[in-house]
Structures are given as C-alpha cells and as structure tokens.
Amino acid sequence: MIPKNVLSELEHIVGKENVLTDYADIFVYSYDATQLHKVPDVVVIVSNSNQVSRVIKIARENNINIYPRGSGTSISGGPIPAEGGIVLELGRMNKILDIDTENMIAIVEPGVVAAVLDAEVAKKGLFYPPDPGSLSVATIGGCVAEGAGGLRGLKYGTTKNYVIGLEVVLPSSEIIQTGGLSLRGSPGFDLTHLFVCSEGTLGIITKIMLKLIYPPKKIKTMLVMFDEIESAGLAVARIVENKVIPSTLELLDKVSINAIEDFNRVGLPRDIEALLLIEVDGEPEDVEKSAKIVEDVCSTTGARSIEVAKDENERKRLTQARRSLFPVLARLKPTAITEDATVPRSKVPLMVKRIHEIKEKYNLLVGSCGHVGDGNMHPIFLTDKRDKAEMEKVEKAVSEIFDYCIELGGTLTGEHGIGVVKAKFMEREFKKEGIKFFSDIKRAIDPQNIMNPNKIIMTKEIKVDYV
Amino acid sequence: MIPKNVLSELEHIVGKENVLTDYADIFVYSYDATQLHKVPDVVVIVSNSNQVSRVIKIARENNINIYPRGSGTSISGGPIPAEGGIVLELGRMNKILDIDTENMIAIVEPGVVAAVLDAEVAKKGLFYPPDPGSLSVATIGGCVAEGAGGLRGLKYGTTKNYVIGLEVVLPSSEIIQTGGLSLRGSPGFDLTHLFVCSEGTLGIITKIMLKLIYPPKKIKTMLVMFDEIESAGLAVARIVENKVIPSTLELLDKVSINAIEDFNRVGLPRDIEALLLIEVDGEPEDVEKSAKIVEDVCSTTGARSIEVAKDENERKRLTQARRSLFPVLARLKPTAITEDATVPRSKVPLMVKRIHEIKEKYNLLVGSCGHVGDGNMHPIFLTDKRDKAEMEKVEKAVSEIFDYCIELGGTLTGEHGIGVVKAKFMEREFKKEGIKFFSDIKRAIDPQNIMNPNKIIMTKEIKVDYV
Known part of the structure; x- marks a missing residue:
C-alpha cells in the first residue's frame, strides 16, 4: 500500500489523471506476454525525464519499488510488478525527437513503437534493422532494456548493436547522458551498454540514440x-x-x-x-x-x-x-511458454536434437523455431497453466534445455531477457563469482534495490502466479 | 617501495626471473608513446590468469597499485605507473587459443599482437577488421582495454564492435567470464563492454573472444x-x-x-x-x-x-x-602530441576549420589527419617538451579543441583512451553526475582503487613528467 501523502506527491508531479489506483485501471498493468501477473499498488504515467526523476526521488525517499513499462510484450516477466510498488508507464514518452540523415542517427523517446520508428526512418531513406517479433507493438525503450533481437540478427546484429547513446534517470534521481552522436562511442567503460539489457534494474532510460544504416x-x-x-x-x-x-x-x-x-x-x-x-x-x-x-x-x-x-x-x-x-x-493450447536458448551456430543441430529428445522424454507438445543463423532457438512449450502435473514437466524440460545449452557454450537468452522467469538459472551461466559481480554493480547503482527488484539477479526468489 | 617479503611472494608465484626490480630492467616499462613516464617499483611478468589472480591478491592485501601493460603503444598514458607499484607485463600471454572457422570466432590471450592475429585469421580465410595505426606492435589486450579504432571504423566499426566475451581477473582476485561464444551476447547488463575501454581500471583482461567476418x-x-x-x-x-x-x-x-x-x-x-x-x-x-x-x-x-x-x-x-x-x-619535432577529437560526421568541416584557427591563434605546428568518415580527427601537435612556453600554448590549444568538440556533440577520444592525459577533461563531457556515476562503479569493483588508479577518472590530479 502506498501512503496517501505519497500518492498526493505523485499527483503533484504528473497530475491527478496520471496516477492510477483503481483496480480496473491498474489490472492491465499487472501482466505481460508470459501471462504471469501481479497487480501493482499504483501506476504513474510520465511525460518527460524530469517527471521520471521526481517520481524516482519520491520512490527512493519512501523505499517504494519502481517497474518501468513499455507495451508489456515481454516474454520473461520483465515489467511485472512482482513485489508491489509503482509501475512507471512510459508509453506517452513516444516522440521521435530527430532523424538526422546526415549522421544517420535517430534520437527517440523510449515509448516510440518499433514499427513506427521503422516507418519514419524508411521515409527518410534509412533503415533500422532490429525486428523483434512484436515490433508492431513493442516500444524501443523495451527493446533496449531487454536487448530485443529478431530475424535479421545474423547479418545485422540486434538492438544492442544500434544503441550509441542514452539519457538515463538513475535511482539517485540524477539524469546522466551516456555515449552520444559520435559513432566512435564515448570514453571510459561503456555506460551505454551497461543500461542496454539491464531490464530496468539500473535506471530508467528516457532518451535513446540509435545508429541507422542504408536499406x-x-x-x-x-x-x-x-x-x-x-x-x-x-x-x-x-x-x-x-x-x-x-x-x-x-x-x-x-x-x-x-x-x-x-x-x-x-x-x-x-x-x-x-x-x-x-x-x-x-x-x-x-x-x-x-x-x-x-x-x-x-x-x-x-x-x-x-x-x-x-x-x-x-x-x-x-x-x-x-x-x-x-x-x-x-x-x-491455453498456455505458451517461449524459451530462448542460444548456442554457437555450429551447435544448433545438437541443440535441435536434444530439444526433440527432451520433448519426447516428458511427452510434451513443443513447437520449435529459431533464428538459427545466429544460434537463437525458440522451443515453445504448448501447455495449460491449470495442469499442474504438466507444468512441472515443462519446468524440468526447460531446466534440462538450459543445462545443455550452457554445456554447449550457449546462453540463457538471445533476445528475451531474464526477467523473473530465468533469474533462477543465471548462476548456471555466470557461476557464483559472476553473480556476485552483477550484484556488486547493482548495489552500487541502486543501493535500496528499488529498480525492478529481483529481475536478472535474485536477492530472493519471488513467486508470481499466472493471470 | 615494495617490501621484501612481498617481492618474495611475487617471486614465488611467477618465478624469480619474472620479477624485475633492477633500474635498467624496469626503466623500459616506465613510458608509452606519449613519452610521459614514471619508473614502477617492480615489473611482474605473468603467464596465465591464475598467476594474475594471485598477483592481484597480494597487491590487494598490501594495498599496492597494479598497472597492466601490453606493448606500451598508448598515446594517452594508459599504462604509465604514475603512482608507483606493480607493472603487470602481459606480453607473454600471447597464445591464439582458437580460431573457430565454423562459428567465425577467435579466442586469444591479451598479449597477442594485432598483426599476428590478422595474419593467422587471414590464413583461415577470415578477417578481423579493426586496424589501429600501431597494429604491427600493439596487443589485442591493449586494443580492447583502450577501444582501439583504425582506418576501417566507418564501415566496419572498431574493436568494441568485435569483442563478444572476456575472461577477467577482478580486483577481488576472482576470475569471471563475460559474454561467450554466442553472437547474441549474454543476459543482463553488458559485463563484456564494461571492461572494453576500461583501460585496466576495473580488472585484468586475460582472455578475449572476438567475432570474425569474411574479408x-x-x-x-x-x-x-x-x-x-x-x-x-x-x-x-x-x-x-x-x-x-x-x-x-x-x-x-x-x-x-x-x-x-x-x-x-x-x-x-x-x-x-x-x-x-x-x-x-x-x-x-x-x-x-x-x-x-x-x-x-x-x-x-x-x-x-x-x-x-x-x-x-x-x-x-x-x-x-x-x-x-x-x-x-x-x-x-622532438615531441608529438596526438589528439583524438571526435565529432559527428556532419561537423567535421567545422572542426577542421576550428583546429586551423586555434593553430593560427597560438602559432603552433600542427599536422592534421583523421578517420573523417566516422568523425575522428587527429590534430597532431609538433613541439618540444623542453620549450615550456610552447608546451603551455599546446595545452591551451588542446583544451580549446575539446571545448569545441564537446559543443559539437563530439567526444574526447575516438580510439586512444583517456589515460592520464585526458582525465582532467572528462567532466566537460560527462558533467558532475556522469563522473559520480563512473566513480560509483569504479568504487564498487575496485574499492581500494589499486587498478590503474586515476586513469579515466581522477580521484586526484597526478603529475607525470616526460621521459
């Protein structure tokens, strides 16, 4: 529960109409494409980075969790407000600020829908290659936060290869600029790519600079x-x-x-x-x-x-x-669980074979597809969340797929992020030392652990139910 | 001065012959291509990541600074042991561990010379595009730590675009793996690119995975x-x-x-x-x-x-x-000071004009070249370090160039790193908030500030003389 005085402060920043607490209003912010859900305490709709900064300040002072949200197309439970708090709705920050044809760069707010950017960029004779499956709905902010990929990854790379600069509101409520308009990047360790794929755990991305190419x-x-x-x-x-x-x-x-x-x-x-x-x-x-x-x-x-x-x-x-x-x-089937196991290209045949074996072993219905050129497999488990016995088998099957994936030199995700659903597997890929390192950085940037807590790195296991 | 018992411990790890303290032996480790220099207390030549980890443990326990070193071709003073301590010589870790033609990936130790990698990769029909000017001497480890560029940046990108995974020994002496063999990268915030361009301030890179392409x-x-x-x-x-x-x-x-x-x-x-x-x-x-x-x-x-x-x-x-x-x-001239101002491509003509004006204003000899396709200008000041009056003019000229460069949306370096020579300009590009953020991360990873201290981010100004 958010205290009344805090709600008033939030209303003061964004206006009464942009602070939602009615159950019917906030329910739609409770889930993503995983169908996992948790109803937040409040939804705050922001329009600019100054508002984001002020909302974060209040959240910090009152130790309230913040969950940034774009279109909610995540299939890893990224935006789910699993432990209650504020959902920060960024969809209204949807301006394309500049398409600079001379330098072949776009500057956008996080709420711009990927397909809208694609279309605008195309009008100027340019091309933004990343094409996640959800591009007609997904926001660029979400794509950056989750490292969205798509069908063109092998030749063109994924979102991370196109982000050259960011504006980020930190958990301290300070606003920083990373990278910039130079294709050579900026000095020192790479702050831009520290936030790409950070899934909202380190700060709120409020502006994005993207490299464009010719189609x-x-x-x-x-x-x-x-x-x-x-x-x-x-x-x-x-x-x-x-x-x-x-x-x-x-x-x-x-x-x-x-x-x-x-x-x-x-x-x-x-x-x-x-x-x-x-x-x-x-x-x-x-x-x-x-x-x-x-x-x-x-x-x-x-x-x-x-x-x-x-x-x-x-x-x-x-x-x-x-x-x-x-x-x-x-x-x-009522429930589709999309996995995202990614291996070196040469290991794709082995991974395909093993997915088949695991599916047979547990007698599950699995549709497989994949961006195999860059080793990104998507076994999609078709099941029913109400069938507890089958859901347990799916969980075992997923676990075995990841074990083999990591054995092959692969990784837990090629483009969907870790979110809540894969945080428990992270230690298999990164070992204890790696997880400790992730945690050290997270703690340095977000000492109160209020930014999308327990996504990517678990400080405790969180239980999230299906909607 | 390093205490005798610490030297003995170091000798125990790498062998007596790999711990250098004689002035004649260690003098050559005192400078880089800037001609700035400071003689270290000791040079430790390591052969593997286990040795690196053990050396770091001793350094940490005794609060001794560590400066990683490749071939010393830096033109920003990156490897200079400015405040005394251990120079960690990595040149012997020069094995190409694998060139995987199926997945088009090379795995190398940091001491591999760039030109050697190029040649070996070419023999297998593949291509590693980054081509810094010093490639016949520079090590890949140095290229990764400094974000080396080269002539092919516009079309092919620079070193940072080819690093897909690392093994790093942290200041805690723990060894972590980042990224991996999958071109899709690995989950969570990007640990690999946290170390690329970190100039040895966050840990020692002991293994590098590089993406290759077809020539x-x-x-x-x-x-x-x-x-x-x-x-x-x-x-x-x-x-x-x-x-x-x-x-x-x-x-x-x-x-x-x-x-x-x-x-x-x-x-x-x-x-x-x-x-x-x-x-x-x-x-x-x-x-x-x-x-x-x-x-x-x-x-x-x-x-x-x-x-x-x-x-x-x-x-x-x-x-x-x-x-x-x-x-x-x-x-x-006796002294060449190579600058690395980088601006958006469309601003190159303005930058060229201003460099000319500044050179005239101070009556200096400047040779200019640049990877102008991606906005990377190299005004090279030709002067004499013994001419104090002219050196002061050079310093003012450089400062004015960077002011204008940042005004144009540019950056302090396109490929040479910050090192000691540009640390004082960092706040102009990143503002107070940005510098604080850099410092927070540095402190979280290296709380004792022993890894190449006061490079990139100054905790205090350090005075380094010419050799």
Whole structure:
C-alpha cells in the first residue's frame, strides 16, 4: 500500500489523471506476454525525464519499488510488478525527437513503437534493422532494456548493436547522458551498454540514440523444405561456410509449420519435418549470386523443394507466415511458454536434437523455431497453466534445455531477457563469482534495490502466479 | 617501495626471473608513446590468469597499485605507473587459443599482437577488421582495454564492435567470464563492454573472444587531391549521402602530406591543401560502382585530381604512406602530441576549420589527419617538451579543441583512451553526475582503487613528467 501523502506527491508531479489506483485501471498493468501477473499498488504515467526523476526521488525517499513499462510484450516477466510498488508507464514518452540523415542517427523517446520508428526512418531513406517479433507493438525503450533481437540478427546484429547513446534517470534521481552522436562511442567503460539489457534494474532510460544504416536495395526470400530436421541444420552451416550471410535464416519445425497452416493456410506442405525461411539482401547482383549459392547448398544437403518468392507480395506473405508463428502456436493450447536458448551456430543441430529428445522424454507438445543463423532457438512449450502435473514437466524440460545449452557454450537468452522467469538459472551461466559481480554493480547503482527488484539477479526468489 | 617479503611472494608465484626490480630492467616499462613516464617499483611478468589472480591478491592485501601493460603503444598514458607499484607485463600471454572457422570466432590471450592475429585469421580465410595505426606492435589486450579504432571504423566499426566475451581477473582476485561464444551476447547488463575501454581500471583482461567476418573480395584505393580543405570535407559528406560507405575515408592536411613526402617520397603533390585516402571494398561489381560514385562526387566537389591504385602493390604503397604518418610527423619535432577529437560526421568541416584557427591563434605546428568518415580527427601537435612556453600554448590549444568538440556533440577520444592525459577533461563531457556515476562503479569493483588508479577518472590530479 502506498501512503496517501505519497500518492498526493505523485499527483503533484504528473497530475491527478496520471496516477492510477483503481483496480480496473491498474489490472492491465499487472501482466505481460508470459501471462504471469501481479497487480501493482499504483501506476504513474510520465511525460518527460524530469517527471521520471521526481517520481524516482519520491520512490527512493519512501523505499517504494519502481517497474518501468513499455507495451508489456515481454516474454520473461520483465515489467511485472512482482513485489508491489509503482509501475512507471512510459508509453506517452513516444516522440521521435530527430532523424538526422546526415549522421544517420535517430534520437527517440523510449515509448516510440518499433514499427513506427521503422516507418519514419524508411521515409527518410534509412533503415533500422532490429525486428523483434512484436515490433508492431513493442516500444524501443523495451527493446533496449531487454536487448530485443529478431530475424535479421545474423547479418545485422540486434538492438544492442544500434544503441550509441542514452539519457538515463538513475535511482539517485540524477539524469546522466551516456555515449552520444559520435559513432566512435564515448570514453571510459561503456555506460551505454551497461543500461542496454539491464531490464530496468539500473535506471530508467528516457532518451535513446540509435545508429541507422542504408536499406538493402534488393531482398530475395526463399522457403526450403526438408524431410529431416538434421538436413536443415546442415544446410545452415554450409550456407555460412560458403560465405553467404543471409539477413534471415529461420528454422521452423513440423509443429510450427502445421500451426501456421491451421490458421493461415500459406500453402506449406504439412508432412515436412523442417523448413528454412532464408532471405538474402544487398546489391541486386550480389543477391542473385547469393540466392544461387543458397539454392545449390540446400539441394546438396537434402532439401525436398525450394520455393522462391516471385514478388514483394509473395515475399511479405512468406515472412508474415513466420511472424504469425507465436500467435498461432498460442492458439493451440491455453498456455505458451517461449524459451530462448542460444548456442554457437555450429551447435544448433545438437541443440535441435536434444530439444526433440527432451520433448519426447516428458511427452510434451513443443513447437520449435529459431533464428538459427545466429544460434537463437525458440522451443515453445504448448501447455495449460491449470495442469499442474504438466507444468512441472515443462519446468524440468526447460531446466534440462538450459543445462545443455550452457554445456554447449550457449546462453540463457538471445533476445528475451531474464526477467523473473530465468533469474533462477543465471548462476548456471555466470557461476557464483559472476553473480556476485552483477550484484556488486547493482548495489552500487541502486543501493535500496528499488529498480525492478529481483529481475536478472535474485536477492530472493519471488513467486508470481499466472493471470 | 615494495617490501621484501612481498617481492618474495611475487617471486614465488611467477618465478624469480619474472620479477624485475633492477633500474635498467624496469626503466623500459616506465613510458608509452606519449613519452610521459614514471619508473614502477617492480615489473611482474605473468603467464596465465591464475598467476594474475594471485598477483592481484597480494597487491590487494598490501594495498599496492597494479598497472597492466601490453606493448606500451598508448598515446594517452594508459599504462604509465604514475603512482608507483606493480607493472603487470602481459606480453607473454600471447597464445591464439582458437580460431573457430565454423562459428567465425577467435579466442586469444591479451598479449597477442594485432598483426599476428590478422595474419593467422587471414590464413583461415577470415578477417578481423579493426586496424589501429600501431597494429604491427600493439596487443589485442591493449586494443580492447583502450577501444582501439583504425582506418576501417566507418564501415566496419572498431574493436568494441568485435569483442563478444572476456575472461577477467577482478580486483577481488576472482576470475569471471563475460559474454561467450554466442553472437547474441549474454543476459543482463553488458559485463563484456564494461571492461572494453576500461583501460585496466576495473580488472585484468586475460582472455578475449572476438567475432570474425569474411574479408571483402575486392578493395579499390583512391587518392583524391584538393586545393581547399573545405572541399575535402564536403566530399566526405556527399560520398556517404550517395550511399557509399567506404571502408577507409581518411583526410590528410598539407603539413601531413609534406611530412610524408619528406621521408617517404610517395609522389604526393606538395602544394595541395588536403588529400582524401578512400577505399571501397566488397563484391567486385559493387566496388566498381562505388568507386565510380566516389570519383564523380569528388570531381563535383572540387577535387584537383584523383589517383586510383592500379594494383595491389600500388594500393599498399598508398595506404602505407598514410600508416607512416605518425612516425614521419614525429620526426619533424622532438615531441608529438596526438589528439583524438571526435565529432559527428556532419561537423567535421567545422572542426577542421576550428583546429586551423586555434593553430593560427597560438602559432603552433600542427599536422592534421583523421578517420573523417566516422568523425575522428587527429590534430597532431609538433613541439618540444623542453620549450615550456610552447608546451603551455599546446595545452591551451588542446583544451580549446575539446571545448569545441564537446559543443559539437563530439567526444574526447575516438580510439586512444583517456589515460592520464585526458582525465582532467572528462567532466566537460560527462558533467558532475556522469563522473559520480563512473566513480560509483569504479568504487564498487575496485574499492581500494589499486587498478590503474586515476586513469579515466581522477580521484586526484597526478603529475607525470616526460621521459
């Protein structure tokens, strides 16, 4: 419970209409795409960094937790106000402050929706490559805080590769600038990337400077069908060995393919075991050469057939099919738990095999897809949160996947963050010393542990229920 | 002075022959390329991370400062043992541990010389783009600690864009792993990039994982002569606006051109005001197209003439001329002070103009060059450290350059680090709040302030003399 005088102070800063406490109003701020939830004590809607600073000051003085929130598309429980306190709604800070075509830089507020930025940047003849699945809804602030990736990671990198500067309100309520408009970065240890992927645990990002590039002149999209998932894995390795770096290199398994067909009828063969969605882009001549290499490689590694998009409409249809995957899988069962195990590219076939074995062992329904070009696998467990017995099996399966992932030199997440759902696995990846180091930094910056507490690093285990 | 029992403990760890205290032995560890110097108390030559950890433990217990050292090519005074203590010589940790062609990753020890890595990587058909001027001598550890750049920054980025994981020995003597073999990075705030550019102030880097790429199939090199430096600045902007991102886009001024001619006789016209060294690379057809655009742009922006390298030998001759610049300028006068002001690309012409004005105002000899494609200017002050009056003028000039640089949205360094020489300017860029934030992190990680103390962030001003 937030004391009345604190609520008054908050109202004084942002206006009465921007401090929400009615259950019906605040319930929608209680969950994210994990369906995990906890109703906050209060939601404060802010409009600028000065307000953020003043809200933080009050929170600190009263030892109240703060949870920054964008569009709530997290699938790691990042924005869930798990231990009560203030949800800081940043969606209204949604101005594109500048698109500097000369220096190829965009400056935006955190609440700008990714797709809106993409469109505005495109109007100026530029390109912002990171393309998380949720880009039509997700905010850039959330993308930066969680290190969002997407389909273009192999060739273009992910959000972290495009952030060159930030304005951040610290837990001390001080406002700092990191990085800047120079592509060379700024001196000293990298404060910008200390906040990228910090999931709101170190401060509130209130301004973001992003590097932009020129868009590719041509894109060619191919769908390659395989009777065996191992052959698809082999094709991935061979394509890169042949010096083609596709902008997209996506694997979908049979469950995923059939889910897409059930709801979207793209015309994919339902009996294949795996499908690669491959895009090559760049200068027109290079694209043709690369596409030829991809086709040759896929043929020699056992592809059943290869379909090439004939025009832009067909290209969009094929990529939209992939983009629809999470929603369509989510329709198969009441609960979809999306994992994000990431391994070195050469280990993808091993990881694919092990995911299959684990799924068989526990008799679970799993749809697998992945940005396999950069080793990012998404096994999606389709289950029912009310079925306690199956949920326990899912938990064991997830744990085994991460153990193997780390054994292969991989990591717990390629783009979804740690949030509440994976904090318990962090020690497996970073060992005791690493966790202590994370904690030392967190404590130095946020000594009261009020900024999105117990996300990434647990000081205690927190119990969060499904909505 | 290090107590005798501490020296014995150090000898116990690394062997008697690897603990140097004789003046003649340790003198060479007293300076770097700035010519600033301070003789350390002792030099400890380490061979592995376990030894590093044990040495740090002893240093901590006895409150002795530690200064990591690679090849000493720093031009910011990074490795200078300014306040006495242990120089930790890492040059013997020079093994390339793995070049993983499947995942396109190299794993190296910090003492590997950049050019050695380049050559080994090339043998496997891969490419490590960062190319600092000192690459034939500089170690990768130093490049990572200082954020080394080079001529290829505009298209390929700098060292920081290639580091994907580290092993670090902390001031606590604990060893942690950051990042890893996955190109997607690892979860939580970015520990890897906390150490990149940390200049040895947060821990000792003992292992480095680097992303590799495929080399370009073709490179075309052009020299473009201008009668006015402003025209060259305009050409830089126009080339990028015409969607050509050269791999190299270097500006040299008249002083630089003549210094090269004095010592190397490349055949450059001595009467031109500016020269652009431009390289475009990639697929052969694209290279030709891009080169054509560059030539057209330069003609319309007032180039006097354009010379295209006819073959690989000529290409090497032209780029070597640029690479020889620092040494040849250093021959003009006893002391060369290399600055590293970096601004957004669109501000390069303004910065060039101001550098010229400041040089005139103080009547100084300055040779200017720069990686202008990414806004990194190098005004090189040619002076004599024994001439106190002129050295004071240089100091004022440098200070004015940085004021203007920050006014333009630029930064104190694009690739040389802060070290001792620029620590006093840091507050201008980061303001009080930023400096406090740096200090909070430094204190959390190195509470005794023994790791390369007073570099980047001064807790007190330190006086260092020229050798």
